[in-house]
Amino acid sequence: MAATAQSIIFHQYDISPFSEKVRVAFGIKSLEWYACDEPVIMPKPDLVALTGGYRKIPVMQIGADVYCDTQIILRELEKRFPSPTLFPGADKGLGWGTAMWTDRVFFQAAVAIIFGGGTPLADDAFIKDREQLTGRPFDIEGMKAASPMMAEQFRAQLGWLEEQLADGRKFLIGDEPGLADASAFYNLAFVRWTSPNGVKIIETFPGVLAWEKHVADIGHGKRQEISREEALDIAKAATSTEEAKADPGEPNGFKPGDAVTVMADDYGRDPVIGDLVSSSAQHIAIKRNDPRVGDVVVHFPRAGFLVMKS
Numbered sequence: 001m002a003a004t005a006q007s008i009i010f011h012q013y014d015i016s017p018f019s020e021k022v023r024v025a026f027g028i029k030s031l032e033w034y035a036c037d038e039p040v041i042m043p044k045p046d047l048v049a050l051t052g053g054y055r056k057i058p059v060m061q062i063g064a065d066v067y068c069d070t071q072i073i074l075r076e077l078e079k080r081f082p083s084p085t086l087f088p089g090a091d092k093g094l095g096w097g098t099a100m101w102t103d104r105v106f107f108q109a110a111v112a113i114i115f116g117g118g119t120p121l122a123d124d125a126f127i128k129d130r131e132q133l134t135g136r137p138f139d140i141e142g143m144k145a146a147s148p149m150m151a152e153q154f155r156a157q158l159g160w161l162e163e164q165l166a167d168g169r170k171f172l173i174g175d176e177p178g179l180a181d182a183s184a185f186y187n188l189a190f191v192r193w194t195s196p197n198g199v200k201i202i203e204t205f206p207g208v209l210a211w212e213k214h215v216a217d218i219g220h221g222k223r224q225e226i227s228r229e230e231a232l233d234i235a236k237a238a239t240s241t242e243e244a245k246a247d248p249g250e251p252n253g254f255k256p257g258d259a260v261t262v263m264a265d266d267y268g269r270d271p272v273i274g275d276l277v278s279s280s281a282q283h284i285a286i287k288r289n290d291p292r293v294g295d296v297v298v299h300f301p302r303a304g305f306l307v308m309k310s
């Protein structure tokens with residue numbers, strides 16, 4: 001079936017670990033989605049036409065609404081498709097905090113093990129691209145030197161998962177899978193795809209191994225493919241469904257209509273400029289125009305992002 005303005009179009013690539021987090025969430029919610037494959041390195045003209053500058057992967061598009069960063073992608077999926085929830089059980093508040101740990105500290109330990117251990121992924125073009133992404137040298141030799149220490153870090157953090165699973169529970173929060181599982185799992189998947197040494201560390205944790213199988217069994221929902229051309233045509237023909245909404249608690253007084261710049265606070269800090277449509281403690285939506293896609297509304301999370309007056 002051809003994709004429509006209501007379809008989930010997921011701009012991704014298969015070996016993208018952050019994309020794996022969302023693919024597991026598609027599985028938890030049994031969603032149908034369209035994979036729109038993007039390049040692993042810049043240039044990404046089609047992606048940037050949608051986002052206005054944000055280049056990281058994944059990005060979710062539904063019609064003319066564009067969601068940048070897994071945090072806001074998952075929040076939107078939970079809003080549109082609440083059941084089954086990504087927050088099962090009593091510990092609902094812990095999911096997002098767990099994700100902040102897995103996306104930063106745990107992810108960096110995995111990255112150091114993978115790239116410090118030597119992987120064909122890191123050719124010259126990739127290294128140059130990731131230096132541009134982070135604004136720092138992509139120091140393979142340094143990562144090699146640090147990899148014994150990072151192996152300790154990775155092992156210690158896997159140990160936290162093992163402790164959480166020690167009572168024999170199927171998933172991190174209990175009997176049902178949720179955001180915490182998708183978040184922790186993708187780092188292990190990334191290591192499995194790329195690092196035999198990292199896999200040896202994972203294999204010392206029996207509880208983690210059993211849990212990994214349970215998460216893998218969830219699958220990725222129903223995946224179909226879509227071309228970048230077709231995805232952009234859908235954005236161009238569609239209208240955003242985001243309604244203007246002021247946030248009375250907005251700490252810096254931003255309100256609908258203000259021209260603002262939004263950027264990530266870590267790496268891939270490319271600024272995106274637009275007019276504020278709506279905002280809350282967890283979300284900001286800005287409208288922009290691009291000759292290829294027309295008017296689109298680009299959504300970001302607040303935690304981990306900076307908002308400035310343009």
Ligand SMILES: N[C@@H](CCC(=O)N[C@@H](CS)C(=O)NCC(=O)O)C(=O)O
Pocket residue numbers: 015016017018019039040041042055056057058068069070071103133268
């Ligand atoms: N905070 C972002 C992180 C995304 C991220 O770092 N993605 C990696 C790929 S998994 C990336 O964009 N790398 C650079 C690239 O693909 O161009 C999120 O949660 O979506």
